[in-house]
Amino acid sequence: MVKNGAIDLQRWRDPPIYRMLSPGTLLSGEHLNKVWRGMAQKPMNTEPGVPMIIKWVEKKEMLATEMACALAARALRLPVPVGVLVLGEKDQLHGLPIRVTTSEASSVICFGSEFHWPDDTIAIPEDTEAAQEWVWSRLCQSSQGSSGGVWDELIANEDRHHQNVVFDGIRGWFIDHEKTLTPLAKFMMQFAEATVRQTIVELQASSNPIASEMVFRRPTDHGMEALPKSLVNFRSRLRWLIDQATKWKTGVQDLDTIFMMTEFYLRSIDLRLPALSLHLSTRLSKPPIQSLWYQYSE
Numbered sequence: 071m072v073k074n075g076a077i078d079l080q081r082w083r084d085p086p087i088y089r090m091l092s093p094g095t096l097l098s099g100e101h102l103n104k105v106w107r108g109m110a111q112k113p114m115n116t117e118p119g120v121p122m123i124i125k126w127v128e129k130k131e132m133l134a135t136e137m138a139c140a141l142a143a144r145a146l147r148l149p150v151p152v153g154v155l156v157l158g159e160k161d162q163l164h165g166l167p168i169r170v171t172t173s174e175a176s177s178v179i180c181f182g183s184e185f186h187w188p189d190d191t192i193a194i195p196e197d198t199e200a201a202q203e204w205v206w207s208r209l210c211q212s213s214q215g216s217s218g219g220v221w222d223e224l225i226a227n228e229d230r231h232h233q234n235v236v237f238d239g240i241r242g243w244f245i246d247h248e249k250t251l252t253p254l255a256k257f258m259m260q261f262a263e264a265t266v267r268q269t270i271v272e273l274q275a276s277s278n279p280i281a282s283e284m285v286f287r288r289p290t291d292h293g294m295e296a297l298p299k300s301l302v303n304f305r306s307r308l309r310w311l312i313d314q315a316t317k318w319k320t321g322v323q324d325l326d327t328i329f330m331m332t333e334f335y336l337r338s339i340d341l342r343l344p345a346l347s348l349h350l351s352t353r354l355s356k357p358p359i360q361s362l363w364y365q366y367s368e
């Protein structure tokens with residue numbers, strides 16, 4: 071166990087809560103949720119604001135899975151942007167549903183993901199199929215391809231598609247983790263029970279697109295099998311972060327509930343780490359759909 075925590079994790083001693091500094095710019099596009107680009111900063115901090123993508127998600131458990139995944143990825147050194155809870159005033163978040171703008175709460179709790187400027191040096195194809203091909207081929211050529219396949223297996227991600235990967239010109243970042251581990255929400259209060267822990271360990275997503283793309287495009291050198299062991303080596307960092315999360319108390323009921331749920335998902339990720347290698351080999355032993363297609367179309 072790391073006693074005082076690694077230097078890069080020290081910022082998580084305090085509850086990760088930011089405030090929006092000015093009105094956000096609503097992003098257009100087919101997103102599931104309302105998403106803004108804006109500046110946010112820790113209250114009382116005099117440093118300039120941090121550019122963020124600020125997402126309004128109604129369900130607390132989804133805010134918590136976003137938070138837990140962003141935090142776990144920090145501990146495991148995986149490319150997921152820093153994630154925090156962001157408090158926005160209603161007039162800073164144009165486009166919120168009326169039931170939210172007319173509610174009594176003064177601030178709205180959102181998920182904030184540190185903005186990684188999309189790579190605009192390359193023209194991304196507009197056609198969905200071509201864009202998808204562009205993302206997968208670029209990702210699979212990079213070292214983040216194998217990390218992504220293994221990461222999504224760890225968090226049982228049900229929502230990985232090409233729009234949930236962002237390239238900033240140097241590397242790819244995995245975003246949008248609200249549909250990971252969510253089937254476990256009903257067990258939130260029963261973590262101590264052995265059968266529940268077993269269910270947590272056994273959960274698998276219906277597919278793992280990045281892992282399949284890696285096997286398809288790099289059948290002999292995808293390198294995914296080697297990764298679970300190196301992630302297990304970071305377990306003490308993850309445990310240290312979980313320890314901090316248990317201490318995040320604000321006195322604001324909604325925030326404390328989200329942090330309690332975040333802790334549950336973090337503990338679930340920690341519990342799943344030793345079984346990751348097994349999950350991955352089960353996944354990799356199933357031929358990806360594309361290779362079946364090629365096999366039968368020859």
Ligand SMILES: Nc1ncnc2c1ncn2[C@@H]1O[C@H](COP(=O)(O)OP(=O)(O)O)[C@@H](O)[C@H]1O
Nearest residue numbers: 101102103123151183184185186233236245246
């Ligand atoms: N950290 C980030 N950096 C850059 N762009 C981001 C980031 N997070 C989200 N985005 C952009 O915002 C879009 C919507 O975010 P996402 O979390 O996928 O929301 P939704 O759940 O509505 O799909 C993404 O497709 C991406 O273009």
Ligand SMILES: [Mg+2]
Nearest residue numbers: 102233234246
């Ligand atoms: Mg998305």
